[in-house]
Amino acid sequence: MKIYCVGGAVRDALLGLPVQDRDWVVVGATPETLLAQGFTPVGRDFPVFLHPETHEEYALARTERKTAPGYAGFVFHAAADVTLEADLARRDLTINAMAQDEEGELIDPYGGRADLDMKLLRHVSPAFAEDPVRILRVARFAARFTDFEVAPETLALMRRMVDNGEVDALVAERVWQELARGLMEAKPSRMFETLRACGALQKLLPELVRLWGVPQRADFHPEVDTGVHVMMVIDMAARLRLTLPARFAALTHDLGKAETPADILPRHIGHELKSVHLIEPLCERLRVPTDCRDVARLVARFHGDMHKVDQLRPDTKLKILERCDALRRPARFAEILSACEADYRGRLGKEEKAYVAADTWRAALAAVQSIDAGAIAQACADPAQIPARIHEARVQAIAALTFSAAP
Helix, strand or coil: CEEEEECHHHHHHHHCCCCCCCEEEEECCCHHHHHHCCCEECCCCCCEEECCCCCCEEEECEEEEECCCCCCCEEEEECCCCCHHHHHHCCCEHHHCCEECCCCCEECCCCHHHHHHHCEECECCHHHHHCCHHHHHHHHHHHHCCCCEECHHHHHHHHHHHHCCHHHHCCHHHHHHHHHHHHCCCCCHHHHHHHHHHCHHHHHCHHHHCCCCCECCCCCCCCCEHHHHHHHHHHHHHHCCCCHHHHHHHHHCCHHHHHCCHHHCCCCCCHHHHHHHHHHHHHHHHCCCHHHHHHHHHHHHHHHHHHCHHHCCHHHHHHHHHHCCCCCCHHHHHHHHHHHHHHHHCCCCCCCCCCHHHHHHHHHHHHHHCCCHHHHHHHCCCHHHHHHHHHHHHHHHHHHHHHHHCC
């Protein structure tokens, strides 16, 4: 029996990156061998065990054979005679198909080290085409390793997989899982650009694909193209280290611009509500979590108002705070503001500009929070007047703030 560290841990160590999790492959053993040594079985589809002390995952070397469309249609074979090279051959990319033995020697049968040096994301074998999730994984790695390129032959294979309908077999939950992980990478735009280049984005997010080529007013958006703008916004969201709900909101905030009639371009009147209406079915289709969906809807609806806060009346500001449920959910409102900042700074020439509107909104919320609603209720002789009195006090608090801030 021989044990090897495999996959991402080997890759990251060679890149000088922190190693988060280690995966292990056991060659020349049976399930009974590991059970006798105190390992705990956890694999449902193939033999995977937890180490009795470290609780790291140890899998028996295995091969796999495609039996049906999609990523679930596989038959696995795990036995003592499966070699390390055969196990590594089923992996997606050469940089993930390296192993290290217990003495620290690198085993690299498919040229992963050379591809690391050349900064290439290259598939191991034609078997890559059997699992459409690998399209998403390659795109996600492009977002993580921002100076790597997808090998031309790998991108061509991904295109053929899309043309053959493999992407159509992906289930929504797995698509969302990979998209969410990609949004949290260092440069998420590279994920979506890779998916667009191979044709998968048209299948998975047609609402997003439609934004490329849609012009915007150059005085507001020097980058002009809406698709380019959205990519800049999600990269700014990554730079600002925003939460997943805020990053998803950054991705979807301008979907409605694809609905703008050609005769009024490059203006986009009412695109905010159109974006909300497009976000709803998208979230339902991909099973997007509720927190991400809710922040996305609110950012889509109000990002224009957030930017022009200085032009709004105090009562309008209060209405928006209430619509965003900012009093009860200030942390979520902070996410909304952060996504709006990414939108503002995700424009050509505005990357380093301060988003002063956020300070104004935070001050307005603080002013509203300073109003003692309980005291107003106790002092009001007519209970029916309490809501109106509280509302007026909050409006006045915002108005006083606005007045005191004026030159």
